């Protein structure tokens with residue numbers, strides 16, 4: 026890995042001149058879509074809007090580890106401010122899994138990359154092999170909420186030889202984007218059915234609730 030400072034903005038590709046951030050130019054830093062709504066059933070530092078949207082797409086489709094490094098501190102901040110105070114027991118971190126064949130195509134799982142970066146800030150364990158994708162699902166970009174939920178039924182399973190790892194544990198479930206919540210809620214249900222105590226969903230970005238309700 027090349028640790029030389031990066032002088033190109035991760036979001037817009039522009040040159041970084043005097044920004045205090047090694048990953049983002051001043052303009053993108055100023056325009057970060059910081060989440061302002063009160064969050065209860067899931068947590069995100071950002072809305073799924075520019076320049077975060079471009080960064081997440083790059084994280085997803087190019088193996089750009091710098092993007093996870095740049096964004097993990099924002100996840101950590103939300104965890105420390107909003108989640109940790111509510112927990113009586115430290116959680117374990119579980120990333121939303123990709124199907125093995127899809128992970129093989131891409132070479133990595135963006136949620137796992139994010140989870141590992143987050144774990145280095147919080148000093149929490151990441152368990153990436155307990156929750157797995159049982160079958161490959163159709164890409165759900167253009168599906169409505171009900172179709173997504175049906176598409177995902179039975180898509181995840183817990184490795185039954187490892188249920189002791191999650192039993193009675195708090196789980197911090199990590200994904201890149203929360204839109205309808207179908208994916209993360211399905212994962213949470215599977216974890217809960219296998220004995221996990223409390224599942225907290227933390228994603229990098231969430232669709233704006235108002236826009237989502239108009240979809």
Ligand SMILES: [Zn+2]
Nearest residue numbers: 034037050053
């Ligand atoms: Zn920029």
